[in-house]
Amino acid sequence: MEQSTAKKPIRCKAAVSKVAGQPLEMVEVDVAPPRAHEVRIRILCTSLCHTDVTFWRMKDFPAMYPSILGHEAAGVVESVGEEVVEVSPGDTVVPVFSGQCGDCPDCLSDRSNICSGLPFRFLPGMPRDGTTRFAFAGTGEPIHNFINVSSFVEYTVVDVAHLVRLGPGLMIPPDKACLLSCGVSTGVGAAWKVAAVEPGSTVAVFGLGAVGLAVAQGSKMRGAKRIIGVDLNPDKCEIGKRMGITEFINPNDTGGKAVSEVIKEMTGGGADYCFECIGSTAVTAEAFSSSRMGWGKTIVLGVASGAAAPISIPSYEILRGRSVVGSLFGGLKPKTDVPLLAQKYLDEVRSWSWTSS
Numbered sequence: 217m218e219q220s221t222a223k224k225p226i227r228c229k230a231a232v233s234k235v236a237g238q239p240l241e242m243v244e245v246d247v248a249p250p251r252a253h254e255v256r257i258r259i260l261c262t263s264l265c266h267t268d269v270t271f272w273r274m275k276d277f278p279a280m281y282p283s284i285l286g287h288e289a290a291g292v293v294e295s296v297g298e299e300v301v302e303v304s305p306g307d308t309v310v311p312v313f314s315g316q317c318g319d320c321p322d323c324l325s326d327r328s329n330i331c332s333g334l335p336f337r338f339l340p341g342m343p344r345d346g347t348t349r350f351a352f353a354g355t356g357e358p359i360h361n362f363i364n365v366s367s368f369v370e371y372t373v374v375d376v377a378h379l380v381r382l383g384p385g386l387m388i389p390p391d392k393a394c395l396l397s398c399g400v401s402t403g404v405g406a407a408w409k410v411a412a413v414e415p416g417s418t419v420a421v422f423g424l425g426a427v428g429l430a431v432a433q434g435s436k437m438r439g440a441k442r443i444i445g446v447d448l449n450p451d452k453c454e455i456g457k458r459m460g461i462t463e464f465i466n467p468n469d470t471g472g473k474a475v476s477e478v479i480k481e482m483t484g485g486g487a488d489y490c491f492e493c494i495g496s497t498a499v500t501a502e503a504f505s506s507s508r509m510g511w512g513k514t515i516v517l518g519v520a521s522g523a524a525a526p527i528s529i530p531s532y533e534i535l536r537g538r539s540v541v542g543s544l545f546g547g548l549k550p551k552t553d554v555p556l557l558a559q560k561y562l563d564e565v566r567s568w569s570w571t572s573s
Contacts, residue, residue, distance in 0.1 A: 222295035230369035244353035250297035257291035261390035283360040286367035290393035349373035403430020405546020415439030423494035436460030476505035
């Protein structure tokens with residue numbers, strides 16, 4: 217992009233969600249230049265996360281229309297606003313919905329990855345001023361952004377706290393890098409940092425989408441002995457086994473038994489770690505029931521469509537040693553941990569190349 221355009225709006229195409237549940241419309245939009253602490257990037261690749269689908273279906277708040285969805289992406293910096301020093305035009309970056317300002321007590325602590333300086337929210341708008349950088353070309357009508365990213369567009373503006381730079385030594389393909397924006401990081405991180413899966417343990421993963429498969433992969437890397445995958449799609453059985461799943465349960469094929477009963481029978485009392493990767497409070501309760509009494513841990517990763525929906529768990533079960541913990545972005549600090557995952561990917565690719573040569 218020529219330097220002369222750095223301070224001007226860019227006109228480009230975007231897939232805009234105008235009505236809940238209706239097909240996205242390809243339209244021309246104007247993307248404003250970045251303000252202080254902001255970066256405008258050219259999207260190289262974007263992928264679809266189930267959270268995008270969840271919000272696309274929502275008719276009520278916090279979903280707002282029109283909006284540009286998408287939050288898994290990889291791109292190149294086009295221009296930067298004032299106060300931005302950690303990235304420059306031409307840098308390869310991964311935008312992330314979860315921020316890391318680097319200065320707040322939470323960012324400075326190893327106990328949390330939830331930045332309190334720029335708290336994560338499902339509300340639209342840039343994190344520092346709540347305004348948008350998108351508008352319909354010609355009319356100027358504002359278009360809402362989506363969880364700090366908005367990647368279903370050729371150019372987007374992201375706060376620098378929500379941007380991870382991939383240096384020259386971390387050049388991975390854009391279609392792989394974009395998965396580090398959410399799905400892979402969320403799943404692998406949950407197994408590594410939130411659950412801290414122990415070698416020889418038993419894991420149950422509810423939902424084998426991108427996040428669930430990443431949980432399986434992360435659990436395998438941590439040395440889990442048994443990894444039980446649960447999904448309604450029979451095709452996920454073979455896919456899951458390639459990612460570390462050792463056994464598979466289809467809830468439609470249990471002969472009327474609850475999945476929790478099947479898992480307890482398989483494991484002799486329940487799984488050590490249960491991961492809910494769907495976004496269902498009912499599945500969360502079933503995952504909890506599938507965990508072992510005394511030390512079973514249930515990790516909730518899915519975003520439920522009813523954000524205020526309660527999770528029903530008998531209090532006496534908590535007293536018997538089971539626990540439930542939430543996991544946002546897999547407990548990872550984006551700027552610190554995403555480059556580590558990128559390096560791990562490159563190390564694996566190099567080992568494969570060495571083995572096959």
